[in-house]
Amino acid sequence: xxxxxxxxxxxxxxxxxxxxxxxxxxxxxxxxxxxxxxxxxxxxxxxxxxxxxxxxxxxxxxxxxxxxxxxxxxxxxxxxxxxxxxxxxxxxxxxxxxxxxxxxxxxxxxxxxxxxxxxxxxxxxxxxxxxxxxxxxxxxxxxxxxxxxxxxxxxxxxxxxxxxxxxxxxxxxxxxxxxxxxxxxxxxxxxxxxxxxxxxxxxxxxxxxxxxxxxxxxxxxxxxxxxxxxxxxxxxxxxxxxxxxxxxxxxxxxxxxxxxxxxxxxxxxxxxxxxxxxxxxxxxxxxxxx
Amino acid sequence: xxxxxxxxxxxxxxxxxxxxxxxxxxxxxxxxxxxxxxxxxxxxxxxxxxxxxxxxxxxxxxxxxxxxxxxxxxxxxxxxxxxxxxxxxxxxxxxxxxxxxxxxxxxxxxxxxxxxxxxxxxxxxxxxxxxxxxxxxxxxxxxxxxxxxxxxxxxxxxxxxxxxxxxxxxxxxxxxxxxxxxxxxxxxxxxxxxxxxxxxxxxxxxxxxxxxxxxxxxxxxxxxxxxxxxxxxxxxxxxxxxxxxxxxxxxxxxxxxxxxxxxxxxxxxxxxxxxxxxxxxxxxxxxxxx
Numbered sequence: 001x002x003x004x005x006x007x008x009x010x011x012x013x014x015x016x017x018x019x020x021x022x023x024x025x026x027x028x029x030x031x032x033x034x035x036x037x038x039x040x041x042x043x044x045x046x047x048x049x050x051x052x053x054x055x056x057x058x059x060x061x062x063x064x065x066x067x068x069x070x071x072x073x074x075x076x077x078x079x080x081x082x083x084x085x086x087x088x089x090x091x092x093x094x095x096x097x098x099x100x101x102x103x104x105x106x107x108x109x110x111x112x113x114x115x116x117x118x119x120x121x122x123x124x125x126x127x128x129x130x131x132x133x134x135x136x137x138x139x140x141x142x143x144x145x146x147x148x149x150x151x152x153x154x155x156x157x158x159x160x161x162x163x164x165x166x167x168x169x170x171x172x173x174x175x176x177x178x179x180x181x182x183x184x185x186x187x188x189x190x191x192x193x194x195x196x197x198x199x200x201x202x203x204x205x206x207x208x209x210x211x212x213x214x215x216x217x218x219x220x221x222x223x224x225x226x227x228x229x230x231x232x233x234x235x236x237x238x239x240x241x242x243x244x245x246x247x248x249x250x251x252x253x254x255x256x257x258x259x260x261x262x263x264x265x266x267x268x269x270x271x272x273x274x275x276x277x278x279x280x281x282x283x284x285x286x287x288x289x290x
Numbered sequence: 291x292x293x294x295x296x297x298x299x300x301x302x303x304x305x306x307x308x309x310x311x312x313x314x315x316x317x318x319x320x321x322x323x324x325x326x327x328x329x330x331x332x333x334x335x336x337x338x339x340x341x342x343x344x345x346x347x348x349x350x351x352x353x354x355x356x357x358x359x360x361x362x363x364x365x366x367x368x369x370x371x372x373x374x375x376x377x378x379x380x381x382x383x384x385x386x387x388x389x390x391x392x393x394x395x396x397x398x399x400x401x402x403x404x405x406x407x408x409x410x411x412x413x414x415x416x417x418x419x420x421x422x423x424x425x426x427x428x429x430x431x432x433x434x435x436x437x438x439x440x441x442x443x444x445x446x447x448x449x450x451x452x453x454x455x456x457x458x459x460x461x462x463x464x465x466x467x468x469x470x471x472x473x474x475x476x477x478x479x480x481x482x483x484x485x486x487x488x489x490x491x492x493x494x495x496x497x498x499x500x501x502x503x504x505x506x507x508x509x510x511x512x513x514x515x516x517x518x519x520x521x522x523x524x525x526x527x528x529x530x531x532x533x534x535x536x537x538x539x540x541x542x543x544x545x546x547x548x549x550x551x552x553x554x555x556x557x558x559x560x561x562x563x564x565x566x567x568x569x570x571x572x573x574x575x576x577x578x579x580x
Binding site: 152 | 416430452466510511513517549551
C-alpha cells in the first residue's frame with residue numbers, strides 16, 4: 001500500500017481538495033474560496049471526514065506566497081490583492097489540523113510538477129506551465145528542476161507591448177495596470193468586453209487580441225528560458241480555438257530566429273494543480289526539496 | 291602547479307583571448323573580429339606562440355550557437371545576422387589546432403560563470419548576467435546552475451512596450467525590428483541618435499529612454515526567474531550614470547508587488563567573459579557539464 005496524500009490547489013475562486021495515493025484513486029471536492037477561516041474550516045472538514053488518513057499534505061496556492069523554509073512567514077500568502085487573504089497562513093493551520101508534514105508551493109509550480117509526473121511534460125526536462133484564468137501565472141522547470149529564485153516566478157506581471165490605438169483598454173492589474181495579467185487574464189477579458197470570454201464567439205476580435213498578448217508572453221518566456229514546451233492551462237484556454245492562433249502568432253513573432261517552443265494543452269486538464277499538490281505532499285513526507 | 295587554460299571571448303566586435311591558470315596570471319590580447327578564417331588564424335597564432343601550453347580551451351561566443359554535444363553542429367555559431375559568421379565552426383578548428391578538449395557556451399553564459407566564481411555573484415545562486423553592448427544578451431543561473439533549456443537563452447530579443455509617440459525609432463533588429471535589442475542596444479542608440487552613446491551627455495533624453503527599456507527588461511526577466519541579482523555589463527553600461535536610473539525605474543515599474551532584484555555592475559568589468567571561458571575550459575578538462 002502506498003502512502004495517502006492530502007492535496008490542495010488553493011485558488012482565488014475555488015479550493016480543489018483531493019485525497020488518495022495518486023491521480024487514479026484521488027477523491028476530490030471543490031470548495032468556493034470565501035473568507036479564509038470559513039474556507040480552511042471546510043477544507044479541514046473534508047479531510048477529517050475522509051475514510052483515509054493522509055500521511056502528508058501538499059498545497060499549491062495562488063500568490064505571491066512565502067516559500068522560504070527559514071522564514072516565519074513560510075506557508076503564508078503574502079502581498080495578494082485578494083481581499084482578506086493578504087498575510088494569510090495556509091500551511092500552519094492545515095498541517096496542525098491534519099497532524100502531518102506540509103509541502104507548499106505556488107499553484108502553477110504544483111501544476112508543472114503534476115504535468116511532469118503524469119501529464120504533458122513526462123518526456124521533457126525544460127518546460128513551462130502557464131495558466132490563463134482569473135489571473136495569469138507560470139511555473140518553469142529547467143533541467144528537471146523548478147525555478148524558485150528568491151521565492152517564485154510571478155510571470156503574469158511582465159510588461160508586453162500594448163497598442164492603445166487598437167486596444168484602448170487600460171488594463172486591470174491593481175499593481176501594474178497593463179501588465180500581461182492586466183491585459184490578458186480572464187478578468188481583463190470580462191472588463192474589456194463586458195462579458196466573460198466563454199460568451200464571445202470564436203470569430204470575435206477578442207480572440208485575435210488575446211492570442212497576440214499570449215504569444216508575446218510565450219515568446220518572452222521562451223527566449224528567457226530557452227524552454228522546449230509551454231503547457232497552456234486555465235479557464236481562458238478552455239476555448240480550444242485559441243491555442244492554434246497563439247501558436248501561429250508565436251511563429252510570426254520569432255520570425256525564424258530561434259525554434260519556437262511547442263505549445264500544448266495540459267494532459268491533466270484542470271486537475272494539474274491538485275495532482276501536483278500530491279507531488280508536493282510526497283516530497284514533504286520524504287524530506288525532498290521541491 | 292594548476293592546469294593552464296586557453297580562454298576566448300568571441301564577440302561580434304573583438305575576440306578577447308587569454309591564457310593562464312586563473313584571472314590573476316591571465317595574459318590577454320584583443321583581436322578585432324574580421325573574416326572568420328583570418329580571425330581564427332590570429333587566435334591560434336596567439337596561443338601557439340604563448341610560452342605556456344594550454345590543457346584545455348574554453349570559448350564563450352556570440353550567438354545563437356549550438357550547445358548540443360550530440361549534434362554535428364556542436365561548437366558552431368548558427369543563425370547570426372553577422373556577415374560571414376553564419377554556420378561557422380568555432381570549437382572544431384580551435385580544438386584541433388591546440389590539440390586539447392574544448393568547452394563551449396555563449397559569451398553571456400561564460401560571463402555569468404566568471405562573475406559567479408570571481409566576481410559579483412560569488413554569494414548568490416540565482417542571478418542574471420546581462421550585457422548591453424553592440425547587442426543585448428543574458429545568461430541566467432538558477433539554484434547555482436546555468437539555464438540552458440533547448441540550447442541557450444536569447445534574452446535580447448524579448449518584446450517590451452514601445453511607445454512610438456515618444457520614441458518613433460522603429461528598432462534595428464533585422465529579425466524583429468523593435469525587440470529589446472532593436473530598441474536598446476548600443477547599435478540602436480547609434481541609429482536613433484546619430485552618434486554613439488558615449489558621445490551623449492548624461493542629461494540627454496537618450497538616457498531616460500535607455501533606462502526605461504532596460505528597466506522593462508530587468509522587470510520581465512526578474513519576474514520570470516525570481517532572480518535575486520542582475521549584473522549589468524557591456525559597453526553601454528560604461529556610462530556610470532545609467533545604472534542608478536535603471537534601478538529607480540525598476541522600482542517604479544514593480545510598484546511594491548515583489549522585491550526588486552539588486553542591480554550591480556560586473557566586478558570583473560569587461561573581463562567577465564574571458565574569465566568565464568577559463569571556467570568553461572576547466573569544466574571541459576574535468577568532463578563536467580556546464
